[in-house]
Structures are given as C-alpha cells and as structure tokens.
Amino acid sequence: MKLAQPKILAFQHVPWETPGRIGEAVGRKGGEIGILHPADTRRAASVYEACAALVVMGGPMSANDDLDYLREEMRLMERALADAKPILGVCLGAQLLAKTLGARVYPNRVKEIGWGTVTLTEAAAADPLFHGLPEAIDALHWHGETFDLPRGAELLASSDACVNQAFRVGKNAWGLQFHIEATPDMIRNWLAEPLMCGDLAYANGPIEPAGGRDEIARTVFDRWVSRIGSVAYAVVS
Secondary structure, eight states: OOOSEESEEEEOOSTTOOOTHHHHHHHHTTOOOEEEOGGGGGGHHHHHTTOSEEEEOOOSSOTTSOOHHHHHHHHHHHHHHHTTOOEEEETHHHHHHHHHTTOOEEEEEEEEEEEEEEEEOGGGGGOTTTTTSOSEEEEEEEEEEEEOOOTTOEEEEEOSSOSOSEEEETTTEEEESSOTTOOHHHHHHHHHOHHHHGGGGGBSSOOOTTOSOHHHHHHHHHHHHHTTOGGGSSEEO
C-alpha cells in the first residue's frame, strides 16, 4: 500500500500482527489504512496532521522497552488524545495507550494465552462500541503483561486471568487487551511464527484458528470506524 497522507494511520510492529478485522471494517466503508512499521516511524509526525484516527497494533515487545519508535507512537497518541482523534489500541497498543495516559504497565500474574471469555462490565452497556453485545465474549488472548486502569478511564471488560481487558478514555480512545481483530489466517501465522511459539507452553488449550465470533468483531470495529467520519475513508495521494 502506498503511504502518502493516510486518513487512518496504523502502527504495525511485526509482520504477523496486522490490523486484520479492523482493516476489513475500514474496507467496508471503501477506505484503506496507511501502515507504518517501526523503521518508518520517524515519518509519522509528518503525516499526523492528515490523519483522522490512529490504530496501534500488538507485538512481542514491551511497552516499557527503551525503543525510539514506541516513544514516538506514545507522543502521537498523546497528540491524538488532545486533538480528540479516535484511537484504537490492541494488546501492546492498549498497553501503550495506558502508559501514555500515565498508567503503569507490568507483568500479568500469568501469561494469558488461548481462547477464553471476557466479561463486559456495566459500563460497557452504555459504551459506543460495546453496547448491546453479549455479556460474555469468546476472545483470543496472547499477552504476558497488563496495565493499571488509567485515571478517568471506564473499564469495559475483564477476564478471570486479567482484570483490565478493555477500557475507554474520553469519547474517542479505546484499548483492547484481547484479540478480536485476529482472522483465522492471522492466527495460523501466529501459531507458525517462532517468536510466538514459545508462548504455546502457557496456552490454556488448543488454539483453533476459527474459534472466534466474527459478528462481535464486525460490530465493534464497524462502530469504531463510524466515529471517524466520512473524510477518513480515503488515502490522499
């Protein structure tokens, strides 16, 4: 994809953790996501002004790692929060969002790997993305760290192994620790990726690529994209 002046800018940290169903939701509106990889991150500030929303994906690194590109992503998330631009952080992206907001990121009490249930909170019933969804959602988990809930954030979902599974801060920024964005092909790639395979020793059972609920992801991400506005559905050449 040509990265010029993207209206939706995604930070993708590793090849196998793509926007997945987030990109599908953008595509249903006739648009595209401009992808930035770590080596490209110094270009991010130059395209930020034309960006109407940010997506921050996962990866095997820690939000606490001393990495220039992670610091740049957090600087731009801070700007987007001030500018009220929609933000969606997934797994590492949720941890980076929490850290940007001043919360602590640290090892979870267990590595949470595999399919499991997240339970929506009462606050989720009034949330723009999660309202009307089932209280219990089957979701893929693949993380070893967690975060404190940022000050002023609404907790939207929890699991038995990890309390802070989803949150919203303000009207436009969401962090999701779990992986409803992952397509079956993405999960197959994760299962074959050497940097991911070591985590399988902590899996709570077999990880079937087709184990998720597509309609949940479609609802959540369609609702998120709808908050960006029609100007966001094109990449300016």
